[in-house]
Amino acid sequence: MNSTPARLKVCIVGASGKLGQYMVRHALDRGYEVVGVCREASVDKLDAFKDRITIVPGATDDREVIKRAVAGCDAVLTVLVPRGVHNYSTGTAQAVLDYARPAARLMFSCGYHISRDGQDVYSWKVKALVSVVGRLARLARLVDLEDQVEACRRVFASDTQWTVVRGSDLEEGDSQGLPVWSRHVGDPILKSNLTRRVDFALFMVDAIVNDSLVHEAPAIVGCQTPSALAYAVTSPR
Ligand SMILES: NC(=O)c1ccc[n+]([C@@H]2O[C@H](COP(=O)([O-])OP(=O)(O)OC[C@H]3O[C@@H](n4cnc5c(N)ncnc54)[C@H](OP(=O)(O)O)[C@@H]3O)[C@@H](O)[C@H]2O)c1
Numbered sequence: 001m002n003s004t005p006a007r008l009k010v011c012i013v014g015a016s017g018k019l020g021q022y023m024v025r026h027a028l029d030r031g032y033e034v035v036g037v038c039r040e041a042s043v044d045k046l047d048a049f050k051d052r053i054t055i056v057p058g059a060t061d062d063r064e065v066i067k068r069a070v071a072g073c074d075a076v077l078t079v080l081v082p083r084g085v086h087n088y089s090t091g092t093a094q095a096v097l098d099y100a101r102p103a104a105r106l107m108f109s110c111g112y113h114i115s116r117d118g119q120d121v122y123s124w125k126v127k128a129l130v131s132v133v134g135r136l137a138r139l140a141r142l143v144d145l146e147d148q149v150e151a152c153r154r155v156f157a158s159d160t161q162w163t164v165v166r167g168s169d170l171e172e173g174d175s176q177g178l179p180v181w182s183r184h185v186g187d188p189i190l191k192s193n194l195t196r197r198v199d200f201a202l203f204m205v206d207a208i209v210n211d212s213l214v215h216e217a218p219a220i221v222g223c224q225t226p227s228a229l230a231y232a233v234t235s236p237r
Contacts, residue, residue: 007031007032007033008030008032008033008074008075008208009032009033009035009072009073009074009075010027010032010033010034010035010073010074010075010076010077010205010208011034011035011036011037011069011070011073011075011076011077011100012024012027012034012035012036012037012076012077012079013037013060013066013069013076013077013078013079013092013096014037014038014060014078014079014080014081014092015034015036015037015038015046015053015055016036016038016039016042016043016045016046017038017079017081018197019079019109019197019200019201019204020036020038020079021045021046021049022197022198022200022201022202023077023201023204023205024036024046024049024053025049025201026201026202026204026205026206027077027205028049028052028053030205032208034049034052034053034054035053035054035055035056035069035070035073036049036053036054036055036056037055037056037057037058037060037065037066037069038055038057038060039057039058039059039060040057040058043055043057056068056069059088060078060079060081060088060091060092060095061087061088061089061090061091061092061095062095063091063095063098063099065095066092066095066096066099067095067099070096070099070100070101070104071099072101073100073101073104074101074104074105074208075104075105075106075107075208076096076100076104076105076106076107077107077109077204077205077208078092078093078096078106078107078108078109079109080092080093080108080109080110080148080151080152082144082145082146082147082148083144087144087147087150088147089144089147089148089150089151090147090150090151090154092151093108093151093152093154093155094151094154096108097154097155097158097160100160102160103161104160104161105161105163105207105208105214106155106160106161106162106163107162107163107164107165107204107207107208108151108152108155108162108163108164108165109165109167109200109204110148110151110152110164110165110166110167111148111166111167111168112126112166112167112168112185112190112193112219113126113130113145113148113149114148114149114152114164114166114217115185116152116156116164116217119183119184120184120185120186120219121184121185121186122185122186130145134146152164152217156217161214161215162214162215163207163213163214163215163216163217163218164216164217165200165203165204165207165217165218165220166185166217166218166219166220167195167200167220168190168192168193168194168195168219168220168221168222169193169194169195170194170195170196170197170200171194171195171196171197172196172197172198173196173198174196174198175196175198175199175202176196176199176222176223176224177199177202177223177224178199178202178203178206178223179195179199179200179202179203179220179221179222179223179228180220180221180223180228180232181203181218181219181220181221182218182219182221183216183217183218183219184219185219187219187231188227188230188231189221189227189228189230189231189232190219190221190227191221191226191227192221192222192225192226192227192228193221194221194222194225195220195221195222195225196222199222199223200220203218203220
């Protein structure tokens, strides 16, 4: 009898962005079947993959688009984008929560500013930045950080198989390997506050097969950063 495991089918919501494209690449490298959702105007950003993935064009907060894209998927990786002031992130997250299979692994990306349990410790600089830049961006109707907060609140409250991955500041560059993580911003291991974007994507894709991350909100940092190297062994995680 052939016991080859079935090929995993993975939906990437927000596939055309920088993080999204890295996730597509990692998922294909692992032999997964990939369905990518991106805005109609961005479909050509996925040209490099077009023969190897299924693309579902449309706004990621369009419930019908998401329903179609996540059908039959074992995992859904969602880039939560707090763009505009019309609850784009919340609409995207809610559609994924509503339409993904109950047993599907769901990963959502966001930043350190999201707190699951209020135990994160932020420097005054970060607090000021989030408050001032957040307000200015909302006034300019560009970005609404509160939308990402609400999206994550709904994810945390759901009974799905979720993981919310909280990214540090990001940089480009070759992969350094799987980032390390901690439950709370402010923990010494995260002090360097820097991750390669390609490795943020790696963490999202790797989480598909890491059940210990179910119902966790890992804050990640590059595994080669000074704080990761200094604290990785002793960190309680
Ligand atoms: N940038 C950082 O320093 C940073 C730090 C920590 C965490 N994060 C998290 O990482 C994730 C992605 O970050 P990233 O910087 O790498 O960005 P990214 O991958 O380039 O993602 C940007 C996403 O936003 C979409 N987008 C752009 N303009 C839009 C609009 N007007 N309306 C709707 N969607 C729009 C893009 O879609 P199109 O391709 O269609 O334009 C793309 O899917 C987010 O969850 C973010 O919270 C970022």
